[in-house]
Amino acid sequence: MIEMRRLTPQDSMQARMLWLDAFPEDGDGFCDYYFARLFPQDQYYGLFEQGKLQSMVGVCRQKIHFLGKLLQVGFLRGVATWKSEQGKGYSSRVMEYVLRDLKKQNVPAAALKTYIHSFYRKFGFEVCSYRCWHEVRENSPLTGMEFYDRVEQVPECILEGICACYRDYTADKDFFLERDSAYYRLMLTEALELYDGILAVHTNEMQRIDGYLIGFAEKESGKFRADELVCLETMHPQDFGGVAEKFNCSMLVYKAFDEREQADGMIRILDMVYFLRQKEQGVISEKGQIQVKDSLFTENNGWWQTDMNQLNSQPSKELSPGEAAVWLMESNGRQAGIFEEY
Missing domain, CATH: 3.40.630.30 (Gcn5-related N-acetyltransferase (GNAT))
Incomplete structure (x- = not known):
């Protein structure tokens, strides 16, 4: 049974x-x-x-x-x-x-991180974010940086400063996770306590955090691997290059989401009405429409009007619920931000 x-x-x-x-x-x-x-x-x-x-x-x-x-x-x-x-x-x-x-x-939607994208496409998911790894070989001075290797050492004011940095970083992004200080404390508990990681925080002259890094020294490769590195306009990833030398590593490598190197996260709309916040479904003759074909939820099938900014084109085919979400994002000509969950 x-x-x-x-x-x-x-x-x-x-x-x-x-x-x-x-x-x-x-x-x-x-x-x-x-x-x-x-x-x-x-x-x-x-x-x-x-x-x-x-x-x-x-x-x-x-x-x-x-x-x-x-x-x-x-x-x-x-x-x-x-x-x-x-x-x-x-x-x-x-x-x-x-x-x-x-x-x-x-x-209204489901998402996941996976390596087997073909399996989840069967359920209407589509790739919505990509990741890549960049190298930093410069050993920049670590002026203005603080380091933490235990989560209990991280004061609440630092967590709030990291949250503010993240909000500024995602201000021009169209797709990113909501985070607060509790989220970061959980994230740092795993990174620092379980993987012997490091939190590096840079504070500028205005006493505001304008960059942070969460990573660990990878023994096998001899590199310092940053699973998350966030910089505002006043900082650059190269400014964290000295972290590798500080922890006896040959170079810094960090995860980024600015190039389509490796497919990563996927998304699927579950409820078109709720997702688009529309009262009803209807056939639309003007631009800005999308046609959805959902094998799991037939009530999502049909033409849908969008009100998300000004869309300048229409898709040339029926879209899966995942493809519809991705098309809405890409049609606005902007990019996804950090797509990680803890």
């Missing part, structure tokens, strides 16, 4: 065993951290067969800014199926169950 339902605390042991089977690389400590800190606050869904958890999908609620609107998004993570049970369609069944449940809860 197969049952699909939300997981309860009593299912956590089965979920942990499934996680380690699907992601054995997380046996280095991340699994323990995740199930102690993050799993209880996420909502997981599972497919059970004869009482055994065979496949699961987790959802973390986040808020994103999309073309000037603040929307709630269901971030999917922990998508896992026992290796011995793969190929039976379990993941697909759970995925569809999760998306339908999110829509019932009036969540």
Whole structure:
């Protein structure tokens, strides 16, 4: 007998065993951290067969800014199926169950980070962000920088300053996550406590944070790897080059989202009415229209009017719900910001 339902605390042991089977690389400590800190606050869904958890999908609620609107998004993570049970369609069944449940809860969109984009396109997702890695070899002076290697050392005023820096950085972006000081404290707990990472903060003459870096010394490569590096106009990534030398590394490498080097995050609209904040669906004859074909939610099918700035073109084909979201963003000629979730 197969049952699909939300997981309860009593299912956590089965979920942990499934996680380690699907992601054995997380046996280095991340699994323990995740199930102690993050799993209880996420909502997981599972497919059970004869009482055994065979496949699961987790959802973390986040808020994103999309073309000037603040929307709630269901971030999917922990998508896992026992290796011995793969190929039976379990993941697909759970995925569809999760998306339908999110829509019932009036969540307008779902998103995720993944390496297997073709699988999620079957459910209407489309790539919405790209990442790349840049190198910095200069050993710039570290004037005005402070360093933290323990999360309890980071005062609230620094967290608030980082939030202000992030808001300024994303001011010209059309697609990015909403963040606050609690978000950054959670992010730093993982980076500093679990991975022995470093937070580097630069303060300018006006005593405002205009750049920060979160990363760690990578022993295998001898490089300092920054998973996040944010600079305002007064700073440049090269200004953090001296961090590598400080921590006995050959160079600084940092993740960026300014080039289409590697497909990264994906998004899917769940409810066109709610996402576009329209009262009803209708055939539109003027420019600014999009035609959507959704195999999962037929109520999303048809022509939709958009009011997100001035769109100068129309797509030449029917769009999946994920393609519709990406087209709306790209038609405005602007870019995605940081697309990370913790």
